[in-house]
Amino acid sequence: MKSVNSQMTKQKELPLQLLISRKQFTFIDLFAGIGGFRIALEKLGGQCLGYSEIDKQAVKVYQQNFISYLNKHEIELGDITKIRELPSNIDVVVGGVPCQPWSVAGCLKGFEDPRGKLWFDVIRLVSKSQPKAFIFENVSGLASPKNRDNLELILQEFEHIGYCVKWKVLNAYDFGLPQNRDRVFIVGIRNDIESCHQYQFPSPLNIHPKVLDILDEFKNITVVEKVKLDPHTLFKGMIPPSRTRFQKDDELNDFFIFSDLRNGHTTIHSWDIIKTSDREKMICLTLLKHRRSKKYGDKDGNPLSFENFRELIPDIEINELNILVDKGIFRWTDNRKYEFVNSKNMTGINDIYRIILPTADIVPTLTATGSKDYIATVSIHASHPEEYKNLFLEKIYKPKKYIPITAKHACKLQGFPANFAYHQKDEVAKKQFGNAVPIPVVEYVAKELLSIVDI
Template sequence: MKGECSQTSIQIELPLRLVIHQSKFSFVDLFAGIGGFRIALEKLGGQCLGYSEIDKQAIQVYKQNFISYLNQDEIELGDITKIPELPANIDIVVGGVPCQPWSVAGCLRGFDDPRGKLWFDVIRLVNQSQPKSFIFENVSGLASPKNRENLELILHELENIGYCVKWKILNAYDFGLPQNRDRVFIVGIRKDIEKCQEYNFPESLKVHPKVLDILDELKNIKIVKKAKLDANTLFKGVIPPSRTRFQKDDELNDFFIFSDLRNGHTTIHSWDIIDTTDREKIICLTLLKHRRSKKYGNKDGNPLSFQNFQEIIPDIKLNELDNLVDKQIFRLTDDHKYEFVNSKNMTGINNIYRIILPAADIVPTLTATGAKDYIATVSISASHPEQYKRLFLEKIYKNKQYIPITAKHACKLQGFPKDFKYHEKDDIARRQFGNSVPIPVVEYVAKELLNILRI
């Protein structure tokens, strides 16, 4: 194991966050991962009585950062399904219950996924130990319409075992991190505790650093004031309904997406980076526009036959389509229709899905599976979408002025402290950070809870 958020290597025998002063409250760390919850609670004066985790690589990182000869009596609880009971007299139980069953990436299988059923072990242990309170975290998909009944069941069961329960979706961006990370937080307080119903989730800090503010490689980049543009210039009059809170309707996007299946003003297509004629570009855009038409099939994206193309472009020649096959932009299906080679959106093009500009407010949600996301190391400014795309291709893409999001970046983007020692293998460390919680969010959620508990 090696690696810290900071560049300086710190050699020290004891974990740097080890709480050796008189603790204010106790907690148990379920689904502990690499210790995101623990860092926040120890900062507030908590003492961990035990932790549960089954991933061996995560346990290694956890022990390296938190366990020493001074707290060897702390209980390693192991697999939650095999824990008979929790330590006595716990103030708070915390945990990031496995989120894959409720996420889009996990196909929203919910309780049909064995990991989804781990909620029942959580409820069992809370019921047995009756801690004063709990904080649980999960992906926002748990609160989606498809999973809403499951969320209601979880809340109902927690209330039935004696707790006042509240939940809310909180975003890491609202707590000082330049990451768009929505997560469901569930807080419960035992009903016999005065004012248990009065818990309120923390409000946004209104402190919003940009990506370049926290990454060392971007420190010297100056923010250029962006031009204000009308909707007709940006969207040809129709603003897409899928835009997020981080995309302004009067400004150019802070990122470029590599996809042959989309066509926003900052979308890079394969025909933008491969030598193609204007005529070939028109043919490609024709497939892009009509591939989702029900006229050509019931798929989300349908291939088009030569005859289909003739209906749209009457003078098209077969060799024009075949030339795009030769350039590996199109491919022929088994039934002799044409579809894009890059036919999966998140796959991107040339192993790139998204390049985020340094002046962006956020990076997309860090995930355990990782994404083909990069950060540009130079900034660009333009007053028109076509100029913006041209400058991006010339100055950033072709000159390779971009870097991958590494474990060092993920460490900062999740709010881990500079002295945190993460796994020496970057891919493993990135996965672990993607599975973790944004520490400042936990800290502020817990602060509000401690006020109610009068700790």
């Protein structure tokens, strides 16, 4: 993929009219962010006529990478709610419509969230400008059962204004990026275009680089073939139903999760980190096992009283529970029951939720809100879960052989060019990349569109 800066350098060598004549189609970039859609469409021959974005920091990054004296005629459209009309003769309108209303992080408020209502501004502008086609992207939550009626409403509105519309959830992993990133893509083609019903979403590329293949710090790490294990060894005979397509049932996981609320073969508990006896570990596992029992309450995780513990461990002494309080593993509730100090999954332990091995196939979805995910700087290999966990603690966790996911990593994990000029503040840049679209997915979605629509 050509970098933005190299493209702009070449553009400066060409007269403006010659540059425009080489463009194959025109597009408008709504909710432009830092330009993920633009990079993909320019690579395919698109010319941007205008962009809309209200985040001032994102606009600065966008302009730094794309706006020069050659395209100073390009319109900065500003707030979509205040745009009365789009430039004329547009071939394609694209955009990553704000996703928070449809995501778990945004509390799934949908159209109740003002950002959810921005879909109606999109529909209004598409209706008025009547481009030949459009491509919009959103979180997979828009297609969840809870939001399916909202998705259907959006699709129907596009159909009512004269478009044949299709949608599909696509994952960045299937298009050459080692990131588990599901996103809904909505493609519409104007009904008067003969091929409007022929669009098909792109098929997976079957190209799967590992994390270490695209991040420079890990290129010297050797990948060793994993040992195959039976479900009894890995899961004590019961495979958890929550496992994803990236977790194999006959291999050790490529990541370790720090949580006192789970107990998988790569779960690190606070009692694995804090010095505890086998007896204390057994008491902790007892709370972990029974805290969700309806016998002790209706919450999804209930504290247990000393009397509850005595039913489960008849010879337990209250002093044993209080020692675990002193160690910072248990705490008292208001009614003097015991619960874990680390009582929320995503908060992790000691500000770490997940450490991913560099030999992993993927990293979790990059988000705008950030995460407590890290990447190990060394790899480990084992033939048994217990050995694997011990090696992790000794070789990675204790010597701190792990690093946070940086903006430089996020840039590559989203498919942006290596010399893309992102924000100088790492946290701001990571947020912007977390909001961005995975460029290869957009490229292949758009390429299929261009193959059937004469624009």
